[in-house]
Amino acid sequence: MHATEVFGQFAARYHRTELPETVIHHAKRAVIDWYAALFPGLGAAPLAQLEQVLAEDLDRGSCRLGNGRMATARAAALFNGSAAHAAEVDDSFRDAMYHPGAATIAAALAASQQAGARGLDFLRAVVLGYEVSTRIGVTLGRAHYRFWHNTGTVGVFGAAAAAGYALRLDAGQFAHALATAATFSAGLQQAFRMDSMSKPLHAGRAAEAGLLAAQLAHQGVTGSLDVLDGELGLGRAVSDGPDWSDIGATLGSDFHITRLTFKNHVGCGHAFAAIDAALALRSQHALRADDICSVAVATYGPALDIACYTDPATENEARFSLRFVVATALVHGSVRLSAYTPERLADPAVRAMLERVQVAVDPQIDRAFPGKRSARVEIVTRDGRCHGWFQPDRKGDPELPLSDGELEDKFIELAAPVAGEGRARQLLSNIWELERAGCLAGLAA
Amino acid sequence: MHATEVFGQFAARYHRTELPETVIHHAKRAVIDWYAALFPGLGAAPLAQLEQVLAEDLDRGSCRLGNGRMATARAAALFNGSAAHAAEVDDSFRDAMYHPGAATIAAALAASQQAGARGLDFLRAVVLGYEVSTRIGVTLGRAHYRFWHNTGTVGVFGAAAAAGYALRLDAGQFAHALATAATFSAGLQQAFRMDSMSKPLHAGRAAEAGLLAAQLAHQGVTGSLDVLDGELGLGRAVSDGPDWSDIGATLGSDFHITRLTFKNHVGCGHAFAAIDAALALRSQHALRADDICSVAVATYGPALDIACYTDPATENEARFSLRFVVATALVHGSVRLSAYTPERLADPAVRAMLERVQVAVDPQIDRAFPGKRSARVEIVTRDGRCHGWFQPDRKGDPELPLSDGELEDKFIELAAPVAGEGRARQLLSNIWELERAGCLAGLAA
Numbered sequence: 001m002h003a004t005e006v007f008g009q010f011a012a013r014y015h016r017t018e019l020p021e022t023v024i025h026h027a028k029r030a031v032i033d034w035y036a037a038l039f040p041g042l043g044a045a046p047l048a049q050l051e052q053v054l055a056e057d058l059d060r061g062s063c064r065l066g067n068g069r070m071a072t073a074r075a076a077a078l079f080n081g082s083a084a085h086a087a088e089v090d091d092s093f094r095d096a097m098y099h100p101g102a103a104t105i106a107a108a109l110a111a112s113q114q115a116g117a118r119g120l121d122f123l124r125a126v127v128l129g130y131e132v133s134t135r136i137g138v139t140l141g142r143a144h145y146r147f148w149h150n151t152g153t154v155g156v157f158g159a160a161a162a163a164g165y166a167l168r169l170d171a172g173q174f175a176h177a178l179a180t181a182a183t184f185s186a187g188l189q190q191a192f193r194m195d196s197m198s199k200p201l202h203a204g205r206a207a208e209a210g211l212l213a214a215q216l217a218h219q220g221v222t223g224s225l226d227v228l229d230g231e232l233g234l235g236r237a238v239s240d241g242p243d244w245s246d247i248g249a250t251l252g253s254d255f256h257i258t259r260l261t262f263k264n265h266v267g268c269g270h271a272f273a274a275i276d277a278a279l280a281l282r283s284q285h286a287l288r289a290d291d292i293c294s295v296a297v298a299t300y301g302p303a304l305d306i307a308c309y310t311d312p313a314t315e316n317e318a319r320f321s322l323r324f325v326v327a328t329a330l331v332h333g334s335v336r337l338s339a340y341t342p343e344r345l346a347d348p349a350v351r352a353m354l355e356r357v358q359v360a361v362d363p364q365i366d367r368a369f370p371g372k373r374s375a376r377v378e379i380v381t382r383d384g385r386c387h388g389w390f391q392p393d394r395k396g397d398p399e400l401p402l403s404d405g406e407l408e409d410k411f412i413e414l415a416a417p418v419a420g421e422g423r424a425r426q427l428l429s430n431i432w433e434l435e436r437a438g439c440l441a442g443l444a445a
Numbered sequence: 446m447h448a449t450e451v452f453g454q455f456a457a458r459y460h461r462t463e464l465p466e467t468v469i470h471h472a473k474r475a476v477i478d479w480y481a482a483l484f485p486g487l488g489a490a491p492l493a494q495l496e497q498v499l500a501e502d503l504d505r506g507s508c509r510l511g512n513g514r515m516a517t518a519r520a521a522a523l524f525n526g527s528a529a530h531a532a533e534v535d536d537s538f539r540d541a542m543y544h545p546g547a548a549t550i551a552a553a554l555a556a557s558q559q560a561g562a563r564g565l566d567f568l569r570a571v572v573l574g575y576e577v578s579t580r581i582g583v584t585l586g587r588a589h590y591r592f593w594h595n596t597g598t599v600g601v602f603g604a605a606a607a608a609g610y611a612l613r614l615d616a617g618q619f620a621h622a623l624a625t626a627a628t629f630s631a632g633l634q635q636a637f638r639m640d641s642m643s644k645p646l647h648a649g650r651a652a653e654a655g656l657l658a659a660q661l662a663h664q665g666v667t668g669s670l671d672v673l674d675g676e677l678g679l680g681r682a683v684s685d686g687p688d689w690s691d692i693g694a695t696l697g698s699d700f701h702i703t704r705l706t707f708k709n710h711v712g713c714g715h716a717f718a719a720i721d722a723a724l725a726l727r728s729q730h731a732l733r734a735d736d737i738c739s740v741a742v743a744t745y746g747p748a749l750d751i752a753c754y755t756d757p758a759t760e761n762e763a764r765f766s767l768r769f770v771v772a773t774a775l776v777h778g779s780v781r782l783s784a785y786t787p788e789r790l791a792d793p794a795v796r797a798m799l800e801r802v803q804v805a806v807d808p809q810i811d812r813a814f815p816g817k818r819s820a821r822v823e824i825v826t827r828d829g830r831c832h833g834w835f836q837p838d839r840k841g842d843p844e845l846p847l848s849d850g851e852l853e854d855k856f857i858e859l860a861a862p863v864a865g866e867g868r869a870r871q872l873l874s875n876i877w878e879l880e881r882a883g884c885l886a887g888l889a890a
Contacts (some may be wrong), residue, residue: 049664053657056506056517072501147682152628183597183636183643184650190677191628194669198628201661205629205654212498216646219494224639232635237592238682 003139003228004182006248007132008175011164014128014252024435026258027123029407030130031431033091033262034084034105036411038066038445039418040337041086046197050079050204063113066445073110073215074208077159080445081106081207085151086200087337088319089414092261092269093130094397096137097302097370098150100260102203104129104158107211111166112440119437121166129162130257132178135247136228142370143240145189145302152187152202153238159210167218177214179223182234184209189306195314262407264396265335267319270303273375274322277391278329281379285387289331289349296378297326298362300369311354315340326377327353337414373397419444448584448673449627451693452577453620456609459573459697469880471703472568474852475575476876478536478707479529479550481856483511483890484863485782486531491642495524495649508558511890518555518660519653522604525890526551526652530596531645532782533764534859537706537714538575539842541582542747542815543595545705547648549574549603552656556611557885564882566611574607575702577623580692581673587815588685590634590747597632597647598683604655612663622659624668627679629654634751640759707852709841710780712764715748718820719767722836723774726824730832734776734794741823742771743807745814756799760785771822772798782859818842864889 001009019027041047051058051065057075058065065071065079084090085102092099108125111117117125137144137154144150160181164174186205191198213223228234229244265275274297281287299322309321318324318340328339331349338344365374378388393399402410408428415424423444430442446454464472486492496503496510502520503510510516510524529535530547537544553570556562562570582589582599589595605626609619631650636643658668673679674689710720719742726732744767754766763769763785773784776794783789810819823833838844847855853873860869868889875887 046661046664046666049661049666052664053660056519057502061501074501147677149628179636179641180643180646183594183633183647184631186629186631188628188672188677188679188682190672190675190679190682191624191669193675193677194671196624196667196669198625198668198672201625201666202628209650215498216491216494219491219497221491221494221646222641223643224636224641226639227633227635227643230635230638232592232633232638234633234635237633237635 002225003244003247004175004178004225007161007178008171010248010251011128011161011169011174012171015168019124019127023127023255023258024123026255027127028431028434029404030091030101030126030257030260031105031123031434032407032411032428034101035427035444036414037087037090037101038080038084039415040089041083041200042066042418044086046201047079047083047086050082054079063110064445068444073114074211077107077110077207077211078204080109082200082204085203087266088268089263089266093134093137093256093259094261094373095370096134096150096154097145098134098137098154099203100130100133100158102151103155103206103210104133104162106207107159108162108166109443109445110211111163111214115166117166117440119434119440122440123434125162125165127255127257128165129158131251131255132161133158134256139242139244139247140235140239141242144238147189148238149187149189149191149199149202152206153185155203155206156181156185156210156213159207160213163211163214164217167214169214169217173217175225176222177217179225179227180213180216180221181210182227183223184213185234192320193308195316259398261394261398262396262402262410264394264402265325266337266339267325267335268307269394270373271307271322271325272394272396273373273391274299274326274377275329275335276395277375277377277389278326279333280391281377281387281389282330282333287330287379287381289353291381292330292353292356292379293382294380295326295330295357297322297357297359297375298365299375300366300373301361302369304359304361312345315345318345322359323354323357324350326357447670448689448692449620449623449670452606452623453616455693455696456573456606456614456619457616460613464569464572468572468700468703469568471700472572473876473879474849475536475546475571475702475705476550476568476879477852477856477873479546480872480889481859482532482535482546483525483529484860485534486528486645487511487863489531491646492524492528492531495527499524508555509890513889518559519656522552522555522652522656523649525554527645527649530648532711533713534708534711538579538582538701538704539706539818540815541579541595541599542590543579543582543599544648545575545578545603547596548600548651548655549578549607551652552604553607553611554888554890555656556608556659560611562611562885564879564885567885568880570607570610572700572702573610574603576696576700577606578603579701584687584689584692585680585684586687589683592634593683594632594634594636594644594647597651598630600648600651601626601630601655601658604652605658608656608659609662612659614659614662618662620670621667622662624670624672625658625661625666626655627672628668629658630679637765638753640761704843706839706843707841707847707855709839709847710770711782711784712770712780713752714839715818716752716767716770717839717841718818718836719744719771719822720774720780721840722820722822722834723771724778725836726822726832726834727775727778732775732824732826734798736826737775737798737801737824738827739825740771740775740802742767742802742804742820743810744820745811745818746806747814749804749806760790763790767804768799768802769795771802
């Protein structure tokens with residue numbers, strides 16, 4: 001049986017099974033975190049431009065952009081998927097090197113709004129999208145992550161599976177939706193190794209592609225069921241020919257959606273263990289910026305490949321500069337949206353600190369990637385003392401999760417400046433009640 | 446200078462230069478052949494399904510589907526790009542292993558209709574799309590063609606360049622349009638190694654992706670300009686790290702659009718030299734099916750990789766069965782649309798002949814691929830004689846081109862059953878006059 005068919009059979013069983021209450025709870029946490037990422041993304045590039053381009057598809061249809069404007073389903077998926085990834089605060093599933101929420105929830109929402117779904121069914125669509133796509137991402141493995149941006153390439157499966165649930169695809173249709181999504185899969189890492197606006201579009205295109213694949217399968221369009229594991233399939237084309245035989249092993253028993261990472265800082269998540277370590281040292285030793293002579297960061301290879309800018313000139317580059325975010329943490333005590341304003345980009349204190357930060361790969365930490373995202377920071381102070389901290393996990397990882405309260409605080413901090421605090425709190429309350437909602441009118445997007 | 450920038454600078458110069466009359470003539474031939482492919486594609490899978498899925502985008506907008514229905518620009522690009530590849534009779538640029546027309550002309554048409562362009566500007570958009578995308582396809586080379594379907598992956602550049610011309614992008618915007626298109630690039634060969642409906646969708650998605658990339662660049666969206674030739678760029682991700690340094694060498698002097706292959710049979714073009722050889726032997730020796738004991742076909746490797754079905758059960762499989770199309774040619778004397786009807790799929794004479802056809806790779810012929818698409822056929826007859834024929838090029842290749850009259854015959858044969866002969870002849874006449882048309886109202890789609 002091909003991997004697409006394994007998922008198809010699971011999806012057919014899934015229609016008829018109830019979900020554990022804790023899984024529903026985690027699905028709501030994922031939706032809260034998705035909105036926390038969506039709101040600041042609405043104002044980031046390239047969303048204003050995308051809204052212009054989508055003019056033909058707006059102020060009509062049964063779906064909504066994150067800013068409340070009506071839209072066709074595919075336009076809403078494209079826009080909201082992009083917006084939810086644009087501020088770089090969206091969730092991730094660590095072992096898949098993948099931000100599952102952006103595309104999956106955008107497509108789940110568009111397909112569910114179009115279908116007039118209940119709240120619970122929307123949440124169930126989200127769960128299914130996470131379960132299918134994270135397993136495909138895990139299987140594609142680290143070799144895939146060399147050239148490809150999983151949030152685009154793997155995101156299509158999250159979107160197709162979630163939309164497939166909303167459309168009530170049968171086992172065969174669901175397998176064909178994934179097969180069609182696979183051959184729409186795209187997104188290169190090079191697209192954000194130079195300052196550009198491409199990265200959020202990967203998530204938006206994945207949401208739209210997965211939705212389209214599910215809609216086509218619903219109409220009877222077939223794909224190649226061996227497109228993942230076949231001789232020339234995705235596994236060989238974009239990775240090192242991984243083993244698909246266990247793809248369904250834990251489906252329905254181990255719910256990946258319960259093991260998400262929610263970002264506790266703003267920026268590239270690969271830098272977060274280093275930020276946590278720097279903040280721990282800062283707090284523990286009451287360090288002031290002026291005290292610090294040198295900062296040595298050791299972490300895993302892809303963190304330096306991706307958070308690679310040594311002297312960032314733009315907001316985007318700063319988000320992907322491990323040196324910049326560690327320097328910001330040490331100078332200002334946090335790395336939030338305000339870390340990337342023009343003033344802060346030019347801040348002499350941050351720039352001076354950045355000069356003192358050295359980064360390197362630690363082979364032992366690197367070997368534990370992607371399962372562990374660790375960093376070690378050593379700080380030498382002017383009085384000649386050396387302070388070290390090893391951060392095994394990031395705050396926000398499943399081992400050090402954000403509590404519901406911390407997640408709410410993150411949501412309000414990011415949503416309120418855009419939506420207003422009253423509307424943000426109402427939305428939060430509506431999401432916590434979502435499994436009992438008869439429709440999705442209580443959602444903002 | 447990155448490859449995207451080389452093309453951007455060429456595009457900016459191209460706005461201000463006239464095209465040789467012969468290039469305009471070849472552009473009109475490409476448009477005629479595109480419509481010849483479009484009409485039979487309208488009735489093929491998965492176009493009816495796609496039309497259902499696009500319901501939100503139809504009966505509005507300023508563009509048209511091939512069946513005349515109004516549509517938004519992106520929906521028209523997606524639908525027409527898919528339709529033009531669905532019947533497998535669209536053009537190719539041999540050295541790029543690529544069908545340039547399907548996506549390029551679909552996007553050129555959508556963007557030109559939306560912009561209210563004149564006929565000449567539409568033709569100029571088509572030319573630019575062919576020139577840019579065929580060069581990228583040639584550079585990606587044979588290594589790319591192992592896993593990827595160039596009509597999808599390379600098609601995005603044809604569409605982006607053509608739409609970029611219609612939108613009058615400046616040098617920088619044009620480069621960014623290509624950069625964004627690159628990271629939308631998708632389409633796996635595995636998607637048609639099993640009977641499926643994915644293949645035409647690759648061309649449609651490419652048309653839509655390239656159009657979107659150009660529209661985004663027009664609004665100021667930037668991509669990574671090093672996304673083709675960078676360390677993790679498309680050239681390394683999907684090929685063997687090709688050399689991009691000559692990418693602009695012949696731009697503006699050697700017009701690739703003058704060297705297209707137009708299909709003279711219906712089906713996978715990799716089988717055509719073998720069909721030509723079989724038809725030559727059949728005619729030269731007045732062979733009847735009953736006379737034939739055995740047929741040995743020798744050709745290049747990818748022909749057998751792609752036209753791979755040994756015992757085709759469906760229309761799609763038959764189109765990609767070298768054995769089937771050679772058997773059909775020998776029994777019926779031609780391989781046209783009628784070759785793939787259910788009756789012909791089950792035809793005992795074809796099935797009996799198919800059993801007698803052996804296929805193999807000839808190393809010398811294989812080494813000349815993709816520049817040459819040759820085949821050798823040897824037929825042993827019941828009276829013990831052996832007849833051989835080496836076909837160096839395919840009828841329809843630049844070395845053996847269809848005359849304008851032969852192209853018109855192909856167009857009428859394929860368009861008239863769908864559009865009616867009167868409308869088909871009117872459209873043909875309108876295309877031949879296109880460079881003098883003040884608008885695109887004379888085009889059917």
